Amino acid sequence: MSRDAPDPPPKNGPWRRVWARLGWGGGLPSGASAAAHSRLEQYLAFSKAVGQVMEHTDQESILLESLCTLAVECTPVTLAWVCRVEPDNSLQTLADAGDTAYLDSFAERRSGLPADHGPLFRVWQEQQPLFNEPFSEGPLRTAWRQNTRPYQLRSMAVLPIHRDHQPWALLVLYDRDQRGFPQDCQVVLAGIARRVSEALEDWIGILRERVAREHQLLLGTALQAAEDGVVLTDADRRILYVNASFSRMTGYTLAEISRFGLHHLQGPRTDPRTLTEIDEALCGQGFFNGRLLN
Template sequence: MSRHSNDPPAQNGLWRRVWARLGRGDGLPSRRAHPSDAHARLKQYLAFHKAVGQVMEHTDQEHILLESLCTLAVECTPVTLAWVCRVEPDNTLQTLADAGDTAYLDSFAERRSGLPADQGPLFRVWQEQQALFNEPFSAGPLRTAWRQNTRPYQLRSMAVLPIHRDHQPWALLVLYDRDQQGFPQDCQVVLEGIARRVSEALEDWVGILRERVQREHQLLLGTALQAAEDGVVLTDADRRIVYVNASFSRMTGYTLAEISRFGLHHLQGPRTDPRTLTEIDEALCGPGFFNGKLLNYRRDGQTFWNHLSIIPIYQRTGAISHYVGIQRDVTDEWLAREQLEYEACHDRLTGLGNRRALTDQVAVTLPRVQRVQDSLAICMIDLDHFKPINDLYGHEAGDHVLRVVGRRLHAALRRSDYVARLGGDEFVLLIEGFNNFEELELILVKIEVAVNEPIHLQSGAVVGVRLSMGVCLYPPDYAGDFDTLLRYADQALYRAKANKRQRSRYWELFVMEEQPDKAISKGSAIQTQTDRSDADENG
């Protein structure tokens, strides 16, 4: 049994404040000790009943009610000791409130040693949930033991009444009287009414507490949603908006009133992928779940990438009652990923495709050319007079020249053609779909004229570069790989650079019959590039 020995008595402070709220001032109700008149005793218990009712009208706090219950029992009736306790699962007794001569409770645990706990009156009432009056023990050793325990305190009768809360046994109201028959029949009826009334009040307070907790939870949830970094939208089953949080308004620029009037489709625009919108509609018409990204528009017209998660809320019947949409602005993440993908496939200096992008382009171009029996020229380009510019004006000037040449090459080509920079001053062209060799020559001349234009450096100097090019035509019945064709073009480029003082045009054509069915080895290709670089440095 546990008692809160450090708690102040109910008469000190707590009860006097309650009693003052009942309009009784500072005085406590008086009672006659051990009235012999049965009618007077009943009046006292009826006054006890009334006072308990007044307390319940002025408080909804459990501990105040229990302390008041014990204090009123002692002050209004002949009861010497009032006690509210609970039987714990380990058969110990926990004190919830007490009043009167509590010395007996302090010694109760020690004095009842040796007595079977499950046969005592408190445990019997707890198990059977039936009130017990005046006969705490049956005849025999237990009755004798109880008399010995209570003799120092002159306790001759007791009343034990069960109290319920939330439709479950919750506590026991235990009253002790010094009279042998302290609880006559009419007083028992009053006490049972008091216990029943207290139980009903506790039942009501449980409901009030639940509603209060629910309101607090709703308030907490609303506060959490408003403070959430992600945008939150709540719609009904027909997708009508009923709630948006502050993050949604900051993210989109729309208030609840505005977006409710326009609808969520107002966030979509010309660049929103219609396939994603179809996926959302299909998800909402099916299981209701969606998780993906789409391009949305803010109120000011700016776009942002939205990671959208839609979660259905189900009724007990299994029907969907609401949808919760959680959206997060992932524009920075999306742009960073796009930038990484761009840099992986593009030359940082010129913005042209790099070697990886050329490989991807070839994987698309060659099957198309083979399928339609179209023409294709693979061209390797190297810049003449580039190294002297780099040495004389510095690397920044050399980088500027490469950027200008890259732009001119891209502008001189048709939309069906492709240009990539492999590194240094080396470029590769894929010229596709020319009708004859004369048409290809016109394209090559156009490229030469564009690149040979003067280049103005930031320092004010004017420089110029020339082209050397090797061209390999893609044969319709060719069964080799692209790397071999690229090495053929590289071999033709070597010839063009080696003969640039005597050549009549800046490019050389690789003739497939010169090297029938023989692929140039990787080593010889590297040697060819080395020799070409030496030739460039010498002139």
């Protein structure tokens, strides 16, 4: 039996703009219209709302918090939780929403919840989603099973989330219905987890590019300020960069020395043996450290 749709969020609540973009006029359907919404329609609305969030943010924390909040507000899910399995096999919370008192009931809540060889640990190891795991049987530890009773949690869905092509977190949803995640809803949830993973993959790529640009800017600033003359070339010895000290020492700008080549600086006292040593070092993928008089 499906639980009724949740009450609409406050008129000025944090998700008002999301609902408005979805054409719901600032709130979820209520009353008779809510009862007409099937469980699948609710999960499709959840998927659409998550997509809207991903279009408007590239921040990991906002995405995860939105994922949990929307799961609770759009679907019959009682508790949504994103956690990560740490090296010591504890479960670290990244985001949660709904009846989080269940998670707070564990003494280890602040330092990382305990993990056994139950559903969460199994999904983490096998990287395959799991649905409708019963709480009354199976390998769950006594503490996990006993803590569910006051909250009437009867089924769960656990889906792996990836980042940087590695297992990264788990999306865990709890429902009071013993068969809270039918096959059609499982397909929708698997699609949501996949899209979240793809977004995280894209964002970490963007972050790496941003860090690389910042490093390049920092390197360029340091080289430009260096007192020694600096020249950067590619493998074909095309000149890519000269710093200000080089131009002051030689009188050549980047455009000029690029046109002439570094050999233009050589004079009658330039040692040809040293030039040969430099060539051999570069051809052998090695390095040269020495002096050359130009």
